[in-house]
Amino acid sequence: MSANLGPEFLAAKKRHEQAITSEEKLAALEEMLATIPKHKATEKMQAQIKRQMSKLRKELKSAKKGPARKEFYRIDKEGAGQVLLAGPPNSGKSMLLRGVSKAEPEVAEYPFTTRLPLPGMARWENIQVQLIDMPPIAVESAQPWMWAMMRMADGLLLVFDMGDDDVLEHYETIINLMEENNVRIKNEGERNFTEKRAMCAANKIDAPGALTRLELFREITRDDIEVVACSALTGDGLSTLVCRMFFGLLGKIRVFTRPPGGKVDYSQPFVLDKGTTVVEAAAEIHKEIAANLKYARVWGTGVFEGQMVPRDHVLHDGDVVVFYT
Numbered sequence: 526m527s528a529n530l531g532p533e534f535l536a537a538k539k540r541h542e543q544a545i546t547s548e549e550k551l552a553a554l555e556e557m558l559a560t561i562p563k564h565k566a567t568e569k570m571q572a573q574i575k576r577q578m579s580k581l582r583k584e585l586k587s588a589k590k591g592p593a594r595k596e597f598y599r600i601d602k603e604g605a606g607q608v609l610l611a612g613p614p615n616s617g618k619s620m621l622l623r624g625v626s627k628a629e630p631e632v633a634e635y636p637f638t639t640r641l642p643l644p645g646m647a648r649w650e651n652i653q654v655q656l657i658d659m660p661p662i663a664v665e666s667a668q669p670w671m672w673a674m675m676r677m678a679d680g681l682l683l684v685f686d687m688g689d690d691d692v693l694e695h696y697e698t699i700i701n702l703m704e705e706n707n708v709r710i711k712n713e714g715e716r717n718f719t720e721k722r723a724m725c726a727a728n729k730i731d732a733p734g735a736l737t738r739l740e741l742f743r744e745i746t747r748d749d750i751e752v753v754a755c756s757a758l759t760g761d762g763l764s765t766l767v768c769r770m771f772f773g774l775l776g777k778i779r780v781f782t783r784p785p786g787g788k789v790d791y792s793q794p795f796v797l798d799k800g801t802t803v804v805e806a807a808a809e810i811h812k813e814i815a816a817n818l819k820y821a822r823v824w825g826t827g828v829f830e831g832q833m834v835p836r837d838h839v840l841h842d843g844d845v846v847v848f849y850t
């Protein structure tokens with residue numbers, strides 16, 4: 526009799542073979558057990574998986590008494606900023622990263638597919654944001670290195686499943702777990718916590734009943750966090766999402782410059798923080814210019830064409846600035 530093992534089981538088996546830590550091995554075994562076809566031909570294999578699981582659980586239990594194992598990951602920042610995907614299992618984080626970048630994290634309908642951080646570059650117009658896929662946040666599963674990475678990121682994109690009736694509960698759970706681990710979203714800031722910029726992707730907006738849940742979700746989160754509705758499956762809302770990650774979550778603007786008399790290269794924006802003044806922009810672009818800056822001319826928002834502005838003039842997205850020393 527053939528065992529007829531499906532692709533999900535085989536993927537879990539592969540993860541088990543590649544697993545390094547006992548936690549990873551145990552998680553992979555759990556997935557193997559969940560996805561193995563339950564019939565006579567696999568009985569032996571099922572028993573074997575269960576034996577391996579109980580052995581690992583015992584090992585983990587005794588290991589916990591010793592010093593904790595330290596795991597740590599660091600991904601160098603690229604683009605306009607580093608944004609981490611966070612959320613409950615199965616909310617569509619991996620599929621979302623696939624939808625907005627060239628990265629190809631594994632997507633599956635069972636939880637805990639994603640075990641390690643995986644970066645991709647999300648593009649919108651002429652900018653890029655680094656987006657990192659992460660394992661889910663759940664009471665049992667979140668590990669110290671995940672909180673460490675969240676605290677180091679420039680922003681968090683919290684992904685929730687609008688197809689799930691428990692979505693409001695999930696939101697509360699995630700926010701609470703984050704707080705317990707010193708990751709507090711900006712608007713709820715308290716001094717001794719890391720204040721973290723965060724935004725929500727209300728994902729699976731294509732799912733039945735999703736629009737009703739979205740309305741409730743927006744009501745609950747209204748003053749705390751920006752919510753962008755999207756579907757990683759259909760692609761709806763994804764470009765708005767990346768745009769808002771740039772302007773809202775990371776709080777950036779694009780400024781262009783040119784040498785006096787030269788041409789503007791619109792494909793190469795300088796990415797600056799919202800609220801940046803002319804002299805601060807000069808300092809970012811070229812230190813010497815800032816020291817000797819007398820005035821600038823700006824083409825863009827709130828000025829007439831080529832208006833002369835003082836050093837403390839605040840720049841806007843899309844402005845072209847020419848510095849005069």
Ligand SMILES: Nc1nc2c(ncn2[C@@H]2O[C@H](COP(=O)(O)OP(=O)(O)O)[C@@H](O)[C@H]2O)c(=O)[nH]1
Pocket residue numbers: 613614615616617618619620621631632633634635636637638639661728729730731732755756757758759
């Ligand atoms: N209908 C629908 N399903 C989605 C969407 N995004 C993800 N999924 C499905 O949800 C499941 C979990 O997706 P995955 O990206 O692995 O979730 P993760 O655990 O958060 O990384 C998979 O079966 C996906 O096909 C979406 O926008 N709409």
Ligand SMILES: [Mg+2]
Pocket residue numbers: 618619620631632638639659
């Ligand atoms: Mg995933």
